[in-house]
Amino acid sequence: MGVDRVRWGIVATGNISTSFTRDLKLLDDAVATAVASRSQDSADRFAAEHGIEHAYDDYRRLIESGTVDVIYIGTPHPQHYAIARTALQAGVAVLCEKPVTLTAPQARDLIAVAAEHKTLFAEAMWMRTNPVIQALFADLATGVIGEPQQVVADFAFYKPSLPARLLDPALGGGSLMDGGIYPMTFAYMALGRPAELKAVASLNEDNIDLNVAMAWRYDSGAVAALTCGLRSQNPWVASVSGPEGSLQLPNRFHHPEYYVRHTATGAERIDVPAHGLGYHYEAAAVMHALREGQIEVPSLPHTGTLEILELLDETRSQIGVRYPGDDDDLTG
Ligand SMILES: NC(=O)c1ccc[n+]([C@@H]2O[C@H](COP(=O)([O-])OP(=O)(O)OC[C@H]3O[C@@H](n4cnc5c(N)ncnc54)[C@H](OP(=O)(O)O)[C@@H]3O)[C@@H](O)[C@H]2O)c1
Structure with a gap:
């Protein structure tokens, strides 16, 4: 060919x-x-x-x-x-x-x-290019649930032996950078950049974040509640909700096989053909x-990448997680 x-x-x-x-x-x-x-x-x-x-x-x-x-x-x-x-x-x-x-x-x-x-x-x-995620956000844009008011998303898992890099500060360890970036990106895709964010975390003795909870507020009145962690078997789900209903992603929401649309007419499972990993x-x-x-x-915009990194910087600053490079001056 x-x-x-x-x-x-x-x-x-x-x-x-x-x-x-x-x-x-x-x-x-x-x-x-x-x-x-x-x-x-x-x-x-x-x-x-x-x-x-x-x-x-x-x-x-x-x-x-x-x-x-x-x-x-x-x-x-x-x-x-x-x-x-x-x-x-x-x-x-x-x-x-x-x-x-x-x-x-x-x-x-x-x-x-x-x-x-x-x-x-x-x-x-990769979550941004997933066909189910893209279908959900196309659906959201039609106004099917009204003006989005709340996003809830979590990305936490537990394994008795975690990959070493997740607990190693020199390898950028911690749940926020590895998993937290997904609920943050989901909320960002649904609501944009928040006007205010607050974060709390539990850190281990190496300053690795093991449990993080984030709250985002928007001038529109919307809010997002996001968590990530390395110590619990979470539902690992995400939803965006408005006055007319919600769009919900099941377990492992960042690479789902379907989503569920809840509206006044009931719940509908929307399957989107997908293959491979x-x-x-x-x-x-x-x-x-x-x-x-x-x-x-x-579908992988620079602004999204940059603004999520800015939100990660702010979150790390609030919870006290620092990495090499935090003090580097790259403006010159
Ligand atoms: N998109 C996703 O679904 C997804 C899933 C998991 C991870 N990730 C991301 O992918 C990246 C790698 O994660 P991973 O789980 O693949 O890690 P991994 O299994 O530990 O592999 C990382 C590889 O990087 C190389 N490397 C270079 N410098 C290293 C160093 N100082 N210590 C250890 N390895 C080093 C090694 O390859 P060589 O020895 O061949 O050089 C190593 O095999 C992370 O940034 C993570 O956030 C993405």
Whole structure:
């Protein structure tokens, strides 16, 4: 058929890189041509498992290899910024895992570098490109529940042994950056940026947030109640409600299979056809934007990325969680 395939480079060989690379195979017009790891063994193993031609033992070598059009960054959050910046400066497009950086100034800087080098940059906030989520927000925009007044969302889970990075301050650990970003993004998509936010948290001895509760207030009168944590098996659901009803997302609301519309006529389950793990939707959106010559993916907007980082900065400041880079001056 002669479809020009977009060449992807996979940066890091951990959990999410594996899921993303699996889903990439669902797209006829995508091919993973290179992978990079901190170790050649891991890169070779990953390349063999996924049928990838080039394997590098250094992220920068992949970026400079000329074998890829776009990289996907699946390292822990603290490493995102430097890798993304290097790629954008080299004119290689970037899809970077969430949170795209540790701080808002870092995200602002990457957006500026992308503009300067006319290179696509997007945060892999896959929830935004999920077909069920998109259908829910299209429904909301019709006014089916009236003017939204409340958002409630939670993202908390418990496992006897958590992945080490979640409890390691040097790896950007804590529930807020890993999970809290999802309820925050859901509320932001439903209501926009709040006029005021308040947050409380329980931290462990390493200053890692284990339980966080957030309250957002809007000048319209709307509010949002959001939680995240690493110590409880939560319902893991989300809803947006107005005077005429509500739209509700079930367990694991960030990649749902359906939503429920409650109105005066009753409850209706809305199923939306979906397949794969759900990561190919963001990849497809990136490739579409690349082909259009865009540096921003419409469904993964820079403003949304930046404003969520600003809200994360404010939340961390209120609960007393600090990361390396909080004091960096990137204005110069
Ligand atoms: N969208 C989603 O659904 C989703 C789900 C989970 C996580 N995430 C995000 O994806 C990122 C990675 O999460 P993950 O669960 O995939 O983590 P992970 O399994 O620990 O993998 C991270 C990989 O990053 C590389 N790395 C580079 N520097 C590292 C360091 N100092 N310590 C440890 N690993 C390092 C390693 O690959 P090499 O050894 O090959 O270099 C490692 O395998 C996080 O930002 C997280 O928020 C997103």
